Amino acid sequence: MAKPEExxxxxxxxxxxxxxxxxxxGPYGGVFVGETLxxxxxxxxxxxxxxxxxxxxxxxxxxxxxxxxxxxxPLYFAERLTDSAGGANIYLKxxxxxxxxxxxxxxxxxxxxxxxxxxxxxxIAETGAGQHGVASATVAAKLGLECHVYxxxxxxxxxxxxxxxxxxxxxxxISVESGSRTLKDAMNEALRDWATNVDNxxxxxxxxxxxxxxxxxxxDFQCVIGxxxxxxxxxxxxxxxxxxxxxxxxxxxxxxxxHPFLKDESVAMYGVEAGGHGLxxxxxxxxxxxxxxxxxxHGNRTYLMSDxxxxxxxxxxxxxxxxYPGVGPEHSWLKDMRRVNYVDATDDExxxxxxxxxxxxxxIPALESSHAVxxxxxxxxxxPQDKNIVINLxxxxxxxIETVAKIEGIEL
Amino acid sequence: MSRINQIAEKAAAANRKLxxxxxxxxxxxxxxxxxxxxxxxxxxxxIIELGIPFSxxxxxxxxxxxxxxxxxxxGTTLKQVLELVAEFRETDADTGIVLMGYLNPIxxxxxxxFAEAASASGVDGVLTVDLPPMEAGELxxxxxxxxxxxxFLVAPTTREERVASITEHCSGYLYYVSLKxxxxxxxxxxxxxxxxxxxxxxxxxxxxxxxxxIKDAESAAAMGKLADGVIIGSALVEKIGLLADQxxxxxEMLSDTIKVISEAREALDxxx
Numbered sequence: 278m279a280k281p282e283e284x285x286x287x288x289x290x291x292x293x294x295x296x297x298x299x300x301x302x303g304p305y306g307g308v309f310v311g312e313t314l315x316x317x318x319x320x321x322x323x324x325x326x327x328x329x330x331x332x333x334x335x336x337x338x339x340x341x342x343x344x345x346x347x348x349x350x351p352l353y354f355a356e357r358l359t360d361s362a363g364g365a366n367i368y369l370k371x372x373x374x375x376x377x378x379x380x381x382x383x384x385x386x387x388x389x390x391x392x393x394x395x396x397x398x399x400x401i402a403e404t405g406a407g408q409h410g411v412a413s414a415t416v417a418a419k420l421g422l423e424c425h426v427y428x429x430x431x432x433x434x435x436x437x438x439x440x441x442x443x444x445x446x447x448x449x450x451i452s453v454e455s456g457s458r459t460l461k462d463a464m465n466e467a468l469r470d471w472a473t474n475v476d477n478x479x480x481x482x483x484x485x486x487x488x489x490x491x492x493x494x495x496x497d498f499q500c501v502i503g504x505x506x507x508x509x510x511x512x513x514x515x516x517x518x519x520x521x522x523x524x525x526x527x528x529x530x531x532x533x534x535x536h537p538f539l540k541d542e543s544v545a546m547y548g549v550e551a552g553g554h555g556l557x558x559x560x561x562x563x564x565x566x567x568x569x570x571x572x573x574x575h576g577n578r579t580y581l582m583s584d585x586x587x588x589x590x591x592x593x594x595x596x597x598x599x600x601y602p603g604v605g606p607e608h609s610w611l612k613d614m615r616r617v618n619y620v621d622a623t624d625d626e627x628x629x630x631x632x633x634x635x636x637x638x639x640x641i642p643a644l645e646s647s648h649a650v651x652x653x654x655x656x657x658x659x660x661p662q663d664k665n666i667v668i669n670l671x672x673x674x675x676x677x678i679e680t681v682a683k684i685e686g687i688e689l
Numbered sequence: 690m691s692r693i694n695q696i697a698e699k700a701a702a703a704n705r706k707l708x709x710x711x712x713x714x715x716x717x718x719x720x721x722x723x724x725x726x727x728x729x730x731x732x733x734x735x736i737i738e739l740g741i742p743f744s745x746x747x748x749x750x751x752x753x754x755x756x757x758x759x760x761x762x763x764g765t766t767l768k769q770v771l772e773l774v775a776e777f778r779e780t781d782a783d784t785g786i787v788l789m790g791y792l793n794p795i796x797x798x799x800x801x802x803f804a805e806a807a808s809a810s811g812v813d814g815v816l817t818v819d820l821p822p823m824e825a826g827e828l829x830x831x832x833x834x835x836x837x838x839x840x841f842l843v844a845p846t847t848r849e850e851r852v853a854s855i856t857e858h859c860s861g862y863l864y865y866v867s868l869k870x871x872x873x874x875x876x877x878x879x880x881x882x883x884x885x886x887x888x889x890x891x892x893x894x895x896x897x898x899x900x901x902x903i904k905d906a907e908s909a910a911a912m913g914k915l916a917d918g919v920i921i922g923s924a925l926v927e928k929i930g931l932l933a934d935q936x937x938x939x940x941e942m943l944s945d946t947i948k949v950i951s952e953a954r955e956a957l958d959x960x961x
C-alpha cells in the first residue's frame with residue numbers, strides 16, 4: 278500500500294491551474310467531437326467564461342446550494358469506523374446528505390443555471406447508476422425544463438428504483454441497447470441526440486469528462502465539496518487532513534474534494550477506482566491504476582481501457598456509477614504529476630465496506646462510495662492515531678439495496 | 690498531385706459529379722467488402738470511403754452502428770483495413786480510397802505507424818470524425834508528409850469564422866454535412882444546404898461534396914446539383930446488412946446490394 282509521503286510531489290504548483298485556454302491538462306482533455314457539435318461546445322465555453330467571472334452567477338448558485346441542496350454538508354467524525362480500522366481518524370464528508378442523495382446535484386444545479394442563461398428549453402443527460410439522471414431530472418423539474426435521460430439497458434435493470442424516481446420527476450428515460458448497454462453507450466446516444474437537437478438542447482454531462490469546457494465547469498461546480506471540507510477540517514480538527522480518499526469513475530466527486538487541496542503539499546490524495554474482480558482478471562473499471570494507455574473517447578484524451586486495436590473494452594464493476602472505461606482528463610494529468618495516488622478496491626472489498634459502514638455508523642453508503650471506504654480503512658490501519666483521513670462519502674446506498682440483496686441471495 | 694486531386698480535376702473537366710459510396714470495412718466480412726469495392730467501381734464510384742470500425746461511433750445513426758457491430762463481431766481491425774486497401778490497389782490504381790473513422794484506433798496504433806502504413810497501402814485520404822482541425826496538427830503533419838489527404842467536415846452549425854481554419858487543414862475535398870444530426874437521418878432542409886454551399890464556394894477552391902441523408906437517386910441528384918459530388922452511406926450499409934455472412938456472393942446479389950449507387954450514378958450523369 279502506498280504511504281501518504283510517497284505522493285509528495287515536487288512540481289510547480291502552477292501545473293494544477295489547468296486547463297489551458299483550449300481545454301488541455303498537459304496532453305489530456307481537449308475537444309474531440311464531430312463538427313456538428315463544435316459550435317455548441319464553443320458557445321458553452323464562451324458563456325461559461327463570461328458567467329463564471331460574474332459574482333451574481335455564483336451568488337445564485339450558492340443560494341441554490343444552501344436552500345435547495347441543503348449545503349454545507351457535514352464533515353462527520355466516524356468514531357466506530359475509526360476504532361474498527363485501528364489507526365488514523367476517519368472523517369466522512371457527507372455528500373450523501375445532499376438533496377437527491379449524492380454529490381451529483383452540485384453539478385446539475387450549476388449546469389441547469391447555465392442552460393437557463395443560454396435560453397435552452399430541453400435538457401439531456403446520460404446516467405450510469407442513475408444518480409446523475411435523478412439529479413438532472415430534479416433540476417429540470419425545478420426549472421420547468423423538458424428532460425431526457427439516456428441510460429444503458431443493463432443499468433436500467435441494476436438501478437430500477439432510480440429509473441422510477443426519474444420518471445416520477447417527469448423525465449423521459451431512454452433505454453440504450455447498443456454496445457455494452459452501460460454508461461459509455463448512454464453517453465454515445467446523448468451525443469447523437471445533442472447533434473440532432475443542438476439548437477434548443479443543453480447536454481448536462483455528469484462527470485469531469487467530455488469535450489472542453491465540461492471537465493473544467495463540472496470540476497468548478499463540484500469544488501464546493503473540497504472548499505467546505507477544507508474549512509471544516511481547520512475548524513473541527515484544527516489543521517488540514519493528512520489524506521483524502523474518494524472513489525473515481527469519471528471522477529467528479531474526487532476532483533471536487535481534491536482540487537481545493539492540490540497546492541497543499543502535506544495532504545496526500547487517493548483516488549480509488551473500481552477493481553471489479555481484481556485488476557489481474559481484466560474485469561474492472563480502473564484505467565489509471567491498471568496502467569492503461571491514453572486514448573480518445575467522448576470528446577477528450579485520457580487514460581482509457583481499450584484493446585490493442587483501439588476498441589473500447591467492456592468494463593466490470595459491482596457499482597454502475599464506476600462502470601466506465603475512461604476517466605476525467607484532469608485525473609490523468611494528476612496521475613502523471615504524481616499528485617494523486619490512483620489505487621483500486623475490488624467488488625468484494627467494496628461490499629465488505631458497505632456493510633461495515635452501515636453497521637458501525639448507521640450510514641448506508643452507495644456502492645460507489647463504498648470503494649473509497651474500503652481503501653480508506655486499509656490506509657487508516659497503516660497510519661498513526663494522530664493522523665486524519667477525509668473520505669468523500671459521495672452518495673447514499675438506498676438505490677443499491679436491491680443489488681446487495683441479490684448478490685447475497687436475499688429476496689426482498 | 691494526389692490521386693484525389695487528379696480524380697476531382699478529371700471529373701470537373703468532364704462535367705462529371707463525384708460519386709462516393711461509404712461502407713464499413715469488414716461488414717459482414719473483409720472478403721465481401723473487397724468484392725463490393727470492385728463492384729462499386731464498376732457501377733461508377735469515383736472514390737470509396739471505407740469505414741474503420743470503432744466500438745463507440747457516436748456520430749453515426751443506427752444503420753451504420755449496426756454495420757460497425759457486424760464488422761467488429763468478425764474482429765475487424767485497423768491493420769486489416771489497411772491490408773484490404775493494399776489488396777484492392779493490386780488491381781485498381783484509379784479509384785480513390787478514403788478511410789473514415791474515429792481517432793482512438795489510430796491513436797492506439799500510433800500516428801507515425803498509421804501514416805506510413807496508410808501511404809504504403811495506397812490510401813489516398815483520411816477523415817477522422819472526432820478530430821477537429823484544432824486538435825489535428827500532429828496527425829495532419831504526418832499524413833501530409835506521406836502525401837495522404839486530410840479531409841474535414843463542415844456542418845450546418847459551423848460558424849462562418851471557423852471555415853478558414855477548416856479549409857486550411859483540409860485537402861482532397863471538403864465534406865459538407867447536410868444536416869444537424871447523425872448519419873442516416875432524413876434530409877429535409879434543401880434551402881439551407883444551397884445557401885451554405887454557396888457561402889463555402891466563396892471561401893474555398895476545394896471540391897465540395899455533400900454527405901449525410903442522401904439515400905436515393907432523387908436526393909443524390911438534388912445534392913449533386915449543388916456540389917461537386919455526393920456521399921451515400923447509410924442507404925448502402927442498410928442493404929449490406931441484408932447480405933449473409935459468407936465469403937462468396939453471386940454477382941447478381943452484389944449488384945442488387947449496391948443498386949442505390951448505380952441509380953445515383955445514372956441520376957448524377959443526367960444532371961449535366
